[in-house]
Amino acid sequence: MAALTIAERILSRRCGREAHAGEFVVAEVDVMMAHDGNRPLVIDTLRELGFAKPRRPAQLFLVLDHAVPPPTAVVANIHDRMRAFAEEHGSNLLEEGEGVCHIALPELGHVRPGDLVVGSDSHTTTLGAVNCLATGMGSSDMALAAAKGEVWFRVPETLRIVLGGAPGPGVDAKDVAQYLIRRLGLHRSNYRSLEFQGPAVAQMSMDGRFTLANAAVELGAKCGIFPGDAVLRSWLEGRIEGRFEFVAPDPGAVYEESFEFDLGGLAPQVARPHSPGDVVDVGEVEGTPVQMVFIGTCSAGRLDDLRAAARVLEGRSLSPGVRMVVAPGSAEVYHSALREGVIETLVTAGACIVPPGCGPCAGIAQGIPADGENVVSSGPRNFRGRMGNPEANIFLASAATAAASAYVGAITDPRRLL
C-alpha cells in the first residue's frame, strides 16, 4: 500500500483498486448535478448518446439556478423539460429560488465527506469544502455519468496549499482566494487536486472554505479539498443523516509541490478587468469610479458575505449614481439574512435584492451593466462581456470591498469604514 493523497484515496475507493496520480480509472460517482445553463442540456445529451434513463436517478440533482425566474420562453421551456424529466425518472429537482447549485446542494445535505461528485458546472469544485472530491464536466461526460453511474477520470497529482496567519478585520476568504490566484496564476494547477491545510484553514468558517474551494477552478485545478474537522462536523449537524467518515491524506502521501502562504497583514485583493488573474492590492485601484456593485454568486454570495456588506453599509446609503444588486446565494442564506436584519440594512442603504441564482454573474438576467460602466462584483469571473456587456469593466472583490465601493462611489478599502 502506497501512501495516498485525499484525491487518490477517494478515487481508489470508487474504482475498486489502488489508484495513483497519472492513472486513468473508471470510478463510480456518488452525486451528479446538472443545471439549466448548459447547452445542450445534460438530459438531452443522455438521450442523444442513446440512453433511456439515468442509472441511479436518486443521485441525480437537476438545479434551476442560472436563469431564474425564466427571462425568456426558451428558458421557461427548458425548465419545464427538466421538471418533467425529474418527475418521470425520480430524480431530484431544485426549483427556482432554492439557490445556486453549489450553495444549496451542500446546505440541503446532499453532499457528504468522502463523496465523488460531478457537476455540469466548472465551479463544482466549491463542494470540496465538505471534504469530498467534486469536479466539473461538460454535458457529454455528465450524461455518461448519469447513464452509467460511473465516468472515467485521470487521477490528479496533488498540490498542498498550506495557509498560516490571520488576515485582519475587513479582509475575508474572497481576498484570500484572489491572493492565491495572484500568487499561483491561472494555470499552474491545471489538472491538479489542491489540498488546503494549515492553521488558517482550521480557523476558517465553512462559508470561507466554500469560497476558497470555488476558486480552485480559477487556478486551473480539477478539485480543491478541505480537511474533515470540528468546523465541518458541526456544520453538517442537522444537514446529513447517518454515519460518515472524513477522508485524510495518508502520512507520507506524495505531493507534487507544497505552497505556504502567510495571510497575516493581507490587504483586500481586487481583480482588474478583464481577467480573474490580474489581481492587485485594493490600494492600487482605490478611487476608480464605480457605477454598479453586485454581491452574490457561488464565489461570495453566502451569509458571511452578506453580513460583511451589511456591516459596511449599516446606517449608510449608496453613493448617488451607484446601483447595488444583491442575490442571496440560496433560500437558506436569504432566510438567515432576513432574520438577522441583514437584508433590511442592505435595502435601507438602497440595494436591489434579486432572487437566489446565478443571473447577473453570467450576464443572463437581472443586472447587466451599461457601456463604459465600472462594476465591482463579488463573483468569480470578470472576462470581457461576462456580465452581459463587453463594453463594461468588471472588478472582482470581496463583498465588504464591493459594499464600501458602493457607499463611496469609487473602489474603496473597506478597512477605512470599519
Place this chain on the structure above:
Amino acid sequence: MIIEGRAHRVGDDVNTDYIIPARHKSRTEDIASLVPVLFEDLDPTLASRIRPGDLVAAGHNFGMGSSRETAPRLLRAAGISAVLAASFARIFFRNAVNVGLPVVECDTSQIADGDVVLVDLEAGSARIPARGVEIKAHPLPPLMLEILRSGGIKGYLEAQGRSVRRPRKGEDRV
C-alpha cells in the same frame, strides 16, 4: 488521424466565455446558429475569417473557465478541424474529445497566423511544411485517442456497446 489546416493564432488563457458568451448561449438551443458570434468578445472579426478546415493555434490554458460544452461544439460547427495549444484547461480538453474536436498539446510558439499546419494525432506531431518546422506534440492518452477516432463519445459508445472500456493499469503512463 492526419489533419491539415490554416492556423488562426490566439493568445494565453482564452476562456470559454470568449469562445461563446453566456448572453448568446442562453438565448437558443441551436448551437450552429451561434457560429457568427464565435470568439466575439476576444476579436469580433475572427468568426468571419474562419473557413471550414481551419485550425486554432493557442497559447497556454486554452478553454479555461466554464464547463460549457457549447464551446467545442461551436468550434466544430464553425468547421475548426483541430485546436493546438501549449496547454489546455481540463474540462475543455475532455469536452473537445467528447464532441470529436481534435486537441493537440504542443509548443505553439512557432505557429503564426495563416500558417498551414499538418497534424498527426497518433504520432503526436505537428509540422509547418512551408517553413520546414517540426513540432513534437504531447500524445493523447489511449482512451481519449480511441474516443476521437470514433468521432466523439457518441460514436465511441455506439462502437463499444454503450460502455467505456476500463483502462488497464499503467496503460496511460506514456
